[in-house]
Amino acid sequence: MKYKILFLLYVIVLGCNPQKAKRRIIPVEKNIQLEKSVLDISVVAKGLNVPWEITWGPDNKIWITEQHGEISKLDPETGEKHRILEIKEVWKDRTTGLLGMAIHPNVKENPYVFVDYTVKNNGKIFSKLVRYTIQRDTLIKPTTLLIIPGSTGHNGSRLAISPNGKLLWATGDAQKGGNAQNEKSLNGKILRINIDGTVPENNPIQGSYVWAKGFRNMQGLVFSKRGFLYTSEHGDALEDEVNLIVKGGNYGWPNIEGIHDIEEEKEYALKNNTIEPLLSWTPTIAPSGITYYGHKTIPEWENSLLLATLKARSLHVLKLNDDGTKILSDNIFLENEYGRLRSVCVSPEGDIYVSTSNRDWNPYSKPIEADDRILKISKAARVTSDKVLKGKLASENKTIENIDQLYSVYCGGCHKDDGSGVEGTFPALKGSSLVQGSKESLIKVFLKGKKTENKAEQMPSFKFLNDDEGAAILTYIRKNWGNKAEPIQASEIKGLR
Ligand code: HEC
Ligand SMILES: [Ca+2]
Ligand SMILES: [Ca+2]
Known part of the structure; x- marks a missing residue:
């Protein structure tokens, strides 16, 4: 009898062993044909509500912020998703809410996750930068690092950790263009912050978080393998931008939009030593999440920036030159295939994940039931689906x-x-x-x-x-x-x- 019970217990425990959870076979929906490589596109998550940031975690899970205030983790192998935190004080309205997130690359020594979100107190709007400590499957000890003025729009923002362990925060101008050139304001800036919230000693202005200025509303921020910092930015009516950020740089807004092409801009640029974007888009595309692709897995895309776009509903592959200072070509993929695309990340194996944003405040059309989704784009041996997509050069799209x-x-x-x-x-x-x-x-x-x-x-x-x-x-x-x-x-x- 005793043995029988023990045996039963043994069976139950084994049967529930999470290690044995079955790998789901995720069907390939479409293929992409590049010059040589064939890629698979599959949907690894459905039914999300505006996944604003997706980022690869140290536990090989995809960490997700959803705009209304949830942080969750997705196992890309099984499609299992579970919530690890809900931030109650998040104020979501149109573009505001829980936005950027960055995980410290060395979680053994610095088990931190950084997030930024909008709050509304007594009718006033702020953007708040908070650090959480990772404890097993939860986040504890929220520590506020910085609070800056916010607005109903133009709050940015993205977070990234530099190779030497500083936190970078790309903020929006909070709908006051003048903020962007005002060095006293932390809006419309790239801020550089120690992970305890103090100001790093070697910032350009002593005692100030400001690392670079002159931005309208950045929606993408990433370090490349060689440690260069790139941003994507929403322009006004005319020009959207991708920039390479240098210490102390002035990127022009609100006096300059995009490239220095009109007389007033040229004059201002000469006087203020402003920096032109690597690339600008007219008509605008609403560039959002950006990541660096440094893998040989998809050789055609090696050393490129991958840029998700909202308005243009596409993934741009921006091929960089060897020293990372120029964009050599702009190829468009996934156009109109999955709707608005907001965030993008890469796994250590070189698989690419992209999140849709069809449930946000400005939907292009009615979201489908599966929205919002996370797509996986990975190298394949051969075409296996009925639908084979090709890229096209952005220049073809301008006619x-x-x-x-x-x-x-x-x-x-x-x-x-x-x-x-x-x-x-x-x-x-x-x-x-x-x-x-x-x-x-x-x-x-x-x-x-x-x-x-x-x-x-x-x-x-x-x-x-x-x-x-x-x-x-x-x-x-x-x-x-x-x-x-x-x-x-x-x-x-x-x-x-
Ligand atoms: C970035 C968003 C945006 C774009 C792009 C845009 N509009 Fe508008 N448009 C607006 C907003 C916002 C208003 C309302 C302005 C107000 O009344 O304060 C507006 C108002 C208008 C109105 C007045 C409508 C009314 O009944 O009062 C017209 C006409 C118009 N837009 C035409 C256009 C045309 C034509 C284009 C393209 C060439 C265009 N818009 C592109 C945002 C936009
Ligand atoms: Ca600019
Ligand atoms: Ca211009």
């Missing part, structure tokens, strides 16, 4: 052949392709009386932009488009989606410039 696309790339990101806008944020152009009313008022909104006080978002100026492009777009919005109004001629735009 705008038809008016649908012209409207979509410049206006659709905010007002949506069907003109329905986003309630409370971006007005619908469909049925708008301003769109169908006086030509002059409409052209003025187009050329000068429009801002209503106390509104988080504004309509940017599109005077950089030429008269023909403007006339085509404005005529399109006056005649589409049931709107009915006279077309607008290029000469009418010219007359109001």
Whole structure:
């Protein structure tokens, strides 16, 4: 009898042994064909709610922040996910919430995880940088390292640990462009911080966290293998950027957007010694998470930056030159395949993971039930799916052949392709009386932009488009989606410039 019970216990314990959890066979959904390599795309997680940061952990799990305030871990082998922390004080609204996260690369000596998130106290908004200590499967001892002013938008932000163990924080301008050039403000900056929250001795200005200045709203931050720091940044209407960050550098905002191409910018650049981006995009793509790919696993992508984009709904592979100071080519993958892409990380084996962001405040279309997802992109022996995707050079994407696309790339990101806008944020152009009313008022909104006080978002100026492009777009919005109004001629735009 006694032995029987012991035997039973033995069976139960073995049966529950987590080590024996079955590896799930994750089906390949699509393939990517590169010059030589074939890649598999599979979905390793479903049903997430805006995974803002995904990062590879020391336990070979993918650590995830979700915007509403949860941190969880995903086992990419089994697809099992479990929550390790919920941060109750997170204030999520539109772009705010639990955002960046970085794990110390040497957790044996420094068992720390750093996160930043938005809080709202007595009607005031702040961004908070907090350090947690890893204790087995939980995070304990939250220690606030820094609190800076926040806003309803432009809070950045990403975190990264430098090769010599400093914490870097890419902050947003908190919707006040002036912050970015003001060295007293910690907004619109790259901050460099000791892991105990003190100011490192060799920062450019003694006693200040500021490492570099002149940024609008950074959404990507990564160190390459050789220790170079790269960012991705949302520009205003015209230009999005990827930058290589140097100590004490000035990156131009709000006086300069993107490359130094207009007279005022050139003048300002000369006087202030500002640094141009490695690459800028017009029309904008809403660049988000960025990571460095240094593996030989996918040789075509070795020594590249991988950049997830929201508005353009794609993964850009930015090939670097050998010394990491130039981008040689910009190839686009996954375009329109999985919707908005927000974060990207790489495993030690060189597998790539990308998270979608179709449940965020500015969805391109209705999310599907599986959203949000985490995709795995890995080297394969051969094509095994029915759908084989190819990349294309970004330059091929800039030829705008038809008016649908012209409207979509410049206006659709905010007002949506069907003109329905986003309630409370971006007005619908469909049925708008301003769109169908006086030509002059409409052209003025187009050329000068429009801002209503106390509104988080504004309509940017599109005077950089030429008269023909403007006339085509404005005529399109006056005649589409049931709107009915006279077309607008290029000469009418010219007359109001
Ligand atoms: C970055 C987001 C964004 C983009 C891109 C954008 N808009 Fe807007 N637009 C707005 C916002 C926000 C408003 C509301 C401004 C306000 O009233 O304060 C607006 C307002 C308008 C209005 C006034 C509508 C009304 O009924 O009051 C028109 C017309 C318009 N936009 C046309 C366009 C066109 C045409 C394009 C593309 C060339 C475009 N917008 C691109 C954000 C955007
Ligand atoms: Ca810049
Ligand atoms: Ca410029």
